[in-house]
Amino acid sequence: MSKSRYGSHLARWGVCLSVSVLLGLGLPLSSGAQEDLPEGFKQQGLPSPPPAEQIEAGKRVYFTKCVWCHGVEGAGDGPGAVRLWPRPRNFNAGTFKIRHTASGQLPLIDVDLLQTVTHGLPGSAMPSWEGILTEQQRKDVLAFVTTQLVQDRSWQDEEFEELFVLQLDQLAPKQNTPESIKRGSELVVEKKCIECHGLEGRGDGNAFNLKDDWGFSIQPADWHKCWNFRGSRQDPYNVRNIFRTFSTGLNGTPMPSFADNTSVDERWDIANYVNSLCERANEIPAPQGQVSDETAQVFSTAAPLPIDPLTDKPKSNFVIPSKFVEGDLPTDENDERWKLIPRRWLAMGGQITHKPRNFVNRIDDMWVQALYNETHIEFMFRWDDRTKSIQEDEVDWDPTEVNLGDYGVEEQAPQGTTFAEDPFHQESIAAKQKDGYSVYNDGVAFQFPVKWQELPAPRKPRYFWGDETFSVDLTKWTADGTLGVYEGTGWDQDLTELDFQEEVEVVKAEWANGRWTVIVKRPLKGDYEEVAYLEAGKYIPMVFFAWDGHNGDVGRKMAVSAFYYLVMEPPIPLTTYVYPGLITVGIVIIEGWVLGRRANRRKEKGQA
Amino acid sequence: MTWLKLVEGYMPMQMISELACSILVFALINWSLNRAGMGIPKFWAGVGVWIYIQLYLKYRIYPPIPFSVRAIYGTVSACGIFMWVSGSEDAWQEFKRPVINVMDGISGFHKSMRTVALIVIPLALGGFAYNSFLPSFEEPIELRTVHPAPPATTKVHGKTFVLQVVENPYRVNNEGKYDQAYTDARIVEQAMGRLMKDVNDPNYNPWDPNAEGYTKYVREGGEIFFQNCHFCHGDNLNGRGLWAYAFNPIPANFTDAGTIAQLQETFVFWRVSKGGIGLPGEGFPWASVMPPWEQHLTVDEIWKVVMFEYWHTGYYPRTWD
Numbered sequence: 001m002s003k004s005r006y007g008s009h010l011a012r013w014g015v016c017l018s019v020s021v022l023l024g025l026g027l028p029l030s031s032g033a034q035e036d037l038p039e040g041f042k043q044q045g046l047p048s049p050p051p052a053e054q055i056e057a058g059k060r061v062y063f064t065k066c067v068w069c070h071g072v073e074g075a076g077d078g079p080g081a082v083r084l085w086p087r088p089r090n091f092n093a094g095t096f097k098i099r100h101t102a103s104g105q106l107p108l109i110d111v112d113l114l115q116t117v118t119h120g121l122p123g124s125a126m127p128s129w130e131g132i133l134t135e136q137q138r139k140d141v142l143a144f145v146t147t148q149l150v151q152d153r154s155w156q157d158e159e160f161e162e163l164f165v166l167q168l169d170q171l172a173p174k175q176n177t178p179e180s181i182k183r184g185s186e187l188v189v190e191k192k193c194i195e196c197h198g199l200e201g202r203g204d205g206n207a208f209n210l211k212d213d214w215g216f217s218i219q220p221a222d223w224h225k226c227w228n229f230r231g232s233r234q235d236p237y238n239v240r241n242i243f244r245t246f247s248t249g250l251n252g253t254p255m256p257s258f259a260d261n262t263s264v265d266e267r268w269d270i271a272n273y274v275n276s277l278c279e280r281a282n283e284i285p286a287p288q289g290q291v292s293d294e295t296a297q298v299f300s301t302a303a304p305l306p307i308d309p310l311t312d313k314p315k316s317n318f319v320i321p322s323k324f325v326e327g328d329l330p331t332d333e334n335d336e337r338w339k340l341i342p343r344r345w346l347a348m349g350g351q352i353t354h355k356p357r358n359f360v361n362r363i364d365d366m367w368v369q370a371l372y373n374e375t376h377i378e379f380m381f382r383w384d385d386r387t388k389s390i391q392e393d394e395v396d397w398d399p400t401e402v403n404l405g406d407y408g409v410e411e412q413a414p415q416g417t418t419f420a421e422d423p424f425h426q427e428s429i430a431a432k433q434k435d436g437y438s439v440y441n442d443g444v445a446f447q448f449p450v451k452w453q454e455l456p457a458p459r460k461p462r463y464f465w466g467d468e469t470f471s472v473d474l475t476k477w478t479a480d481g482t483l484g485v486y487e488g489t490g491w492d493q494d495l496t497e498l499d500f501q502e503e504v505e506v507v508k509a510e511w512a513n514g515r516w517t518v519i520v521k522r523p524l525k526g527d528y529e530e531v532a533y534l535e536a537g538k539y540i541p542m543v544f545f546a547w548d549g550h551n552g553d554v555g556r557k558m559a560v561s562a563f564y565y566l567v568m569e570p571p572i573p574l575t576t577y578v579y580p581g582l583i584t585v586g587i588v589i590i591e592g593w594v595l596g597r598r599a600n601r602r603k604e605k606g607q608a
Numbered sequence: 609m610t611w612l613k614l615v616e617g618y619m620p621m622q623m624i625s626e627l628a629c630s631i632l633v634f635a636l637i638n639w640s641l642n643r644a645g646m647g648i649p650k651f652w653a654g655v656g657v658w659i660y661i662q663l664y665l666k667y668r669i670y671p672p673i674p675f676s677v678r679a680i681y682g683t684v685s686a687c688g689i690f691m692w693v694s695g696s697e698d699a700w701q702e703f704k705r706p707v708i709n710v711m712d713g714i715s716g717f718h719k720s721m722r723t724v725a726l727i728v729i730p731l732a733l734g735g736f737a738y739n740s741f742l743p744s745f746e747e748p749i750e751l752r753t754v755h756p757a758p759p760a761t762t763k764v765h766g767k768t769f770v771l772q773v774v775e776n777p778y779r780v781n782n783e784g785k786y787d788q789a790y791t792d793a794r795i796v797e798q799a800m801g802r803l804m805k806d807v808n809d810p811n812y813n814p815w816d817p818n819a820e821g822y823t824k825y826v827r828e829g830g831e832i833f834f835q836n837c838h839f840c841h842g843d844n845l846n847g848r849g850l851w852a853y854a855f856n857p858i859p860a861n862f863t864d865a866g867t868i869a870q871l872q873e874t875f876v877f878w879r880v881s882k883g884g885i886g887l888p889g890e891g892f893p894w895a896s897v898m899p900p901w902e903q904h905l906t907v908d909e910i911w912k913v914v915m916f917e918y919w920h921t922g923y924y925p926r927t928w929d
Contacts, residue, residue, distance in 0.1 A: 061803060064801075069834060079830070079834050311853035319746070349839075353898070355904070539745070562897075579737060579741055580737035584737075594711075595711065
């Protein structure tokens with residue numbers, strides 16, 4: 001019963017909202033003229049209702065596949081919902097984010113909703129159902145959802161509903177020329193996009209307290225990760241997706257439609273600029289969102305990152321190359337020598353192996369680069385984090401302690417251990433609790449096996465701070481300025497501080513415009529055996545960890561990567577040039593021999 | 609391009625049938641050209657087919673197959689083509705004629721071809737050798753056993769389970785007795801979509817308010833799955849969850865006919881309870897992020913979630929007999 005109580009409360013609220021939206025829209029409509037529509041939109045008739053058999057077929061799909069997150073009454077409150085952020089959609093009010101229709105209007109069922117089901121919503125738990133459900137099954141389930149679960153509005157409501165549809169197929173995208181990108185970079189300031197999305201578009205603007213229509217915490221998109229755009233439709237670098245979202249807004253969120261106060265031409269410029277910010281193979285700096293002519297030129301020609309069709313994320317490569325450089329290692333991120341090596345994209349997921357598990361990690365990737373000289377190796381980590389978090393209150397535990405459950409650091413219970421009788425209590429819902437955590441330090445860490453030279457392949461110390469047999473050397477930086485090197489012998493074993501401490505160095509640690517840049521330097525070899533000795537030309541296993549202090553990340557609650565390999569590339573040996581030369585000469589000799597024999601045989605034949 | 613998509617789970621069959629179809633098309637074209645008197649020289653037909661197969665393997669197959677595997681396929685297809693061109697003495701003579709002609713330099717054109725070949729072949733092989741000598745640091749290939757042999761017994765929450773004899777206490781009929789046939793009849797349909805058999809029947813729909821016994825336990829298992837497991841194993845149990853992209857080894861795909869469909873339910877119970885860290889060495893326990901679920905779930909919850917996985921994928925657990 002408690003489920004429906006919650007649902008009906010929202011439903012009533014949704015009616016108020018939709019009525020007020022419709023009243024607002026009603027004013028210009030009373031004149032009824034097509035010219036009043038925003039540029040690029042056309043009015044379209046309401047769809048006819050689906051047949052009863054189709055609704056029935058859709059019910060079967062819904063209760064097999066969808067109910068687990070979206071709930072029995074479609075209120076976005078299925079059993080999966082409590083640990084999800086973003087929350088599953090509550091269908092009851094008919095509020096849908098990704099649409100071709102004007103702000104506040106219902107979406108197109110056979111276009112918008114079908115595409116959402118087909119391609120999923122990246123960055124959320126909604127997967128792509130293509131290849132799992134047939135197109136007919138996807139249409140069936142939409143017939144069920146739109147007629148039975150959308151309760152406050154109806155696609156058949158001639159009196160209140162209208163559809164003004166963005167004619168996206170008929171609008172040719174504007175070429176992403178340097179001029180267009182530059183103009184876009186000025187327009188995002190003029191149209192105040194940066195107030196929420198931040199100066200560099202990392203979603204770090206003055207927007208930490210944004211809420212959606214249901215009061216759940218929501219954050220502005222990070223334009224640098226277009227593969228996480230909900231409306232990216234498995235085609236993240238396609239500028240049309242950005243144009244659509246910008247033109248129609250995201251219903252139920254603070255993202256408005258800009259159709260009324262921007263021309264189509266201006267919208268393409270903005271879309272081109274936003275699209276150009278999405279990460280490429282090489283860093284393209286545009287500090288403070290200032291785009292010079294040269295930068296605009298690079299933006300307009302840089303190739304997109306290859307996207308893995310199995311994950312819809314950038315393709316990962318588990319080898320982190322490091323190049324040898326003469327003399328001192330770089331002192332900041334602008335050193336030209338970082339361009340010697342590609343930067344690697346580290347995919348990160350929430351730590352969910354041991355308690356406290358991190359079901360809603362806010363750090364989902366990092367970029368890393370490494371350079372070395374005769375004595376030291378230097379790592380540069382850059383990752384997007386909307387908030388700079390430095391712990392203000394004293395904590396009771398030491399940096400070496402890992403079992404913080406003893407101090408009350410707990411994971412989010414599925415229905416809130418203390419609220420089991422009321423699963424809809426706000427503290428039992430991840431999306432409600434979101435901004436309510438204590439603030440801890442942001443941080444980054446990486447581990448090597450201490451005795452990686454002695455590992456019998458493919459054996460490694462456990463990814464989670466090693467094990468009893470093989471310990472790890474964990475270098476951890478936290479935003480309060482601490483850099484420590486510890487020995488780890490297991491996920492639940494307190495760390496041991498190593499004597500290596502004085503020799504490691506934070507070269508730079510800076511948070512700016514929604515991104516951390518942390519450069520850490522450490523000697524290749526320590527004075528003691530407990531420290532990993534890093535050698536060139538070998539595969540050295542590495543694992544990375546990251547903490548977002550505003551997400552309540554501390555101790556074992558963090559984001560974690562898979563195993564990567566550090567390879568310090570040695571200089572090219574002489575044999576690389578000698579052997580191919582010998583082989584070439586050898587083949588020339590063989591050729592001469594074969595042709596000579598052939599000629600002799602023909603001669604013999606001729607004589608015979 | 610949607611019709612060109614590789615269908616999940618049909619990979620080897622789809623590859624073989626697509627290749628077979630295109631070879632058939634080539635044979636037809638070749639045959640009709642021959643009839644029309646415009647036949648392609650055997651040498652070029654053979655080389656063309658071989659290049660086609662190589663390009664197909666390189667660009668069509670996803671995820672990409674490593675060079676060593678392509679080399680094996682390349683050798684096999686070269687053998688096949690060789691058998692075709694050497695089927696009869698005439699065919700063999702016809703096949704090797706262009707090569708011999710170039711070697712003998714029978715005309716000005718063939719002479720210049722010979723000169724080009726004499727220069728290009730050593731350079732190409734030298735370049736190939738240089739590339740292979742150049743230190744390169746590709747991702748190492750590490751082969752792991754996905755389904756290692758289970759132990760005879762496992763101890764979960766202080767209780768010892770003998771895997772050969774233990775039964776899922778929730779796999780019961782309406783009399784409360786263990787009954788695999790009864791529960792197997794109530795799983796989802798093994799057709800596209802894998803949907804429940806009847807949404808309006810409490811025997812088949814776990815969400816029906818009147819669902820009881822097995823069907824109700826399936827819902828309870830599903831609730832646990834969607835609060836704990838879908839993050840990696842995905843909303844459709846196909847191993848494509850929210851964080852699947854971040855982890856290696858990748859999460860198991862239960863809809864694949866090679867995972868839980870091949871296993872006894874007790875094996876799955878053991879794997880779920882002990883997680884990645886409980887794997888033997890050949891399963892790479894150090895790399896797997898699979899939680900030892902005994903740290904998070906009760907024994908009952910584990911049995912229910914295992915049962916849900918079979919229900920949702922439409923597979924029967926294997927039995928000991």
